[in-house]
Amino acid sequence: MxxxxxxxxxxxxxxxxxxxxxxxxxxxxxxxxxxxxxxxxxxxxxxxxxxxxxxxxxxxxxxxxxxxxxxxxxxxxxxxxxxVMPFSEIGPFELLQARQVIESNITGFAARQIRFNELRELKHIVELQEKQISGDSDKFEELDRQFHDIIAEATQNRVLIKQSAELWRAVRTENPRWKNLNYKYLHRKDLQVKWVEDHRTIFLALQQRDSEQARLAAWNHIENSKKELVKIFKEDHSLEDFDDFFFAT
Missing domain, CATH: 1.10.10.10 (Winged helix-like DNA-binding domain superfamily/Winged helix DNA-binding domain)
Structure with a gap:
């Protein structure tokens, strides 16, 4: 055929x-x-x-x-x-789906392995992010990356740590469509408040060593991102571009 x-x-x-x-x-x-x-x-x-x-x-x-x-x-x-092709040809929505599947399971596994000093670092990052709401967007973004890096490192598995880092680059730094959207819209105060609340929920599940709750909290965090992307896109762009923006070539 x-x-x-x-x-x-x-x-x-x-x-x-x-x-x-x-x-x-x-x-x-x-x-x-x-x-x-x-x-x-x-x-x-x-x-x-x-x-x-x-x-x-x-x-x-x-x-x-x-x-x-x-x-x-x-x-x-x-x-x-x-x-050029790997990440520039994949829409942000697809990349978020991949991150949702992989990172939620990384977070669930990290709940079994995480150490006290890593929990303390995560708590500190959530507090710093809260202070950066409506503040320095680049600093907020960097703290976001650190939060997810620490969770991956808590698995003590080099393959998972590498996979997490590559997905972050794919979604947040090497995909031009996501980068454009992220810097234009996703530094809004209402969304920053939502992301900090999500991070706090993930942290609490990790603190309780609850693997399933940690996995679910990470899944919901990225699900919230996906919903906001769709909402923002429908508000600001014509629907004829929807497929072009979100999915692979």
Whole structure:
């Protein structure tokens, strides 16, 4: 049976823009049309154009200068498909699903292994996060990472520690669509309050050495993130982009 492979719109649009750049329409170092103009030209939404530009930026073909626009780079750095494709081609929703399955089980296992000093560190991080609500978003983000790192380390299993770290990078730092959404929306005060409450619930389950409650608390924490993503997306974007944004190419 013949299998038809399709790419998402942002990927197709990105390739079309790339072809346009190298066709001589734009000179190296030149400024590209705005997102709005590109959106009209390619008859697609600005969200799809934004994702296409992020893809080209990762490939080193364009540079986005804040307040100045999008520029065609003269000597693009060569980035192999192997380096670009893994996380940039996977939507944030899928990555969160993977993290939910793996990290909830890591947390459940950590409840059996966790040491007193690790519990004390987690408690301290929750307290620091609470103080950073509506404060330094980057600091809040870093404390979030530390919280999940400590739980993984509490398993005393190097494979699980490595898996947890790779998933964090995939979801929070190496996926352009998640990174864009995270910095634009998920540092809101109401969501930060929710994440701290979730972390406190996870901490209490770990403190009680309750493996099932710890697993469930971690599962619910990421479930809350998934629900907020869907809610935010439906509020701010057209539904035609929903599939492009959340799922794999």
């Amino acid at each position: 013949e299998q038809v492979m399709t790419k998402r719109r942002y990927f197709d649009i990105g390739l079309q823009i790339e072809e346009l750049l190298y066709s001589g329409v734009f000179e190296a170092g030149g400024r590209l049309p705005s997102e709005r103009e590109l959106s009209e030209r390619f008859k697609t939404s600005r969200t799809t154009i934004r994702e296409a530009i992020i893809m080209l930026e990762l490939k080193g073909i364009v540079e986005v200068k804040q307040g100045a626009g999008i520029f065609f780079i003269d000597n693009p750095k060569k980035v192999s498909q192997k380096e």
